[in-house]
Amino acid sequence: MQRYNIFYQVHKGLRALLYNTMMKLQQTDFTNEKDAAAVTAQVATVLQLFDAHAHTEDNFVLPEITAFEPSVVALFENEHVLDLKLSTGLSDMLKAFSLCQSDEAKQDIGRKLEHAVAAFMNFNLAHMAKEEDVLNTILWRYYTDEQLHQVTLRILAHVDPALMPIYNKWMMHGLSNSEIKQWLLQVKNNAPDFVFRSMMDLAAAELPVSRLSVIQAELSEGAMLAA
Structure with a gap:
């Protein structure tokens, strides 16, 4: 039986953000003010979401296993400290770029930013994989899926x-079509209608038409079967 993976959906989203950001950094001409502003804003979003995610894990996930595996908790807390160090370095680099005046300085900081984001990405990809392997194993040992849903x-x-x-x-960008469909069905069945409509609007805004049409067709088919 496949167990409930408390990290799965959010980690897919965070990985999608990292991949997209890295590609944009590689393609950006940092002497182009508009393009540079867009990609540095996205790097700031990366820092904001990963900081919030680490805070969530420190306050809601790791406490659930402290009594059972305190040494494992200490390991992941230490990794979050290292992650914060990487984040702080990136934040300082964004500030440095905002102060650049010459094209040469912008190109130099831009290259350094690309390399720093690559290091941040590599660390966090490994960290998230470790969470899904090590922490899930412990959570599944001591908690039911219903408890993890709570x-x-x-x-x-x-x-x-x-x-x-x-x-x-x-x-929405990181999940498969079937995963998005299941997500939308959960929202439809458990949240107010306006929340479901907002999620459908998000899907329409973010997904290619080819993917959106498949998901809409499967949702309609599911609704007819339920009826």
Whole structure:
């Protein structure tokens, strides 16, 4: 039986954000003011979401296993400290870029920013994979799927409302068609109708028509079968 993975959906979104940001950095001409502003704003979004995600794990996930595996908790807390160090370095680099005047300085800081984001991405990809392997194994040993769902609900209740649409956007980009369909069905069945409509609007805004049409068709088919 496949167990509930408390990290799965948000990690897919965060990975999609990292991949997209890295590609944009590689393609950006940092002497072009508009393009540079767009990509540096996205790097700032990366820092904001990963900082909030680490805070969530520190306050809602790791405490659930402290009594059982304190040494494992200490390991992941230490990794979050290293992650914060990488984030601080990136934040300082964004500030440095904002102060650049010459094209040469912009190109230099831009290259350094690209390399720093690559290091941040590599660290976090490995860190998230370790969480899904090590922490899930412990959580599944001591908690039922229903109990883990309750942890997710507590997390959602404490997410900054300003960040939720951004998380949702990148999860929409990172999930498969079938995963998005199941996500939308859960929203439809458990949330007010206006929330479901807003999620459908998000799907329409973020997904290619080819993907959106498949998801809409499967949702309609599911609704007819339910009827």
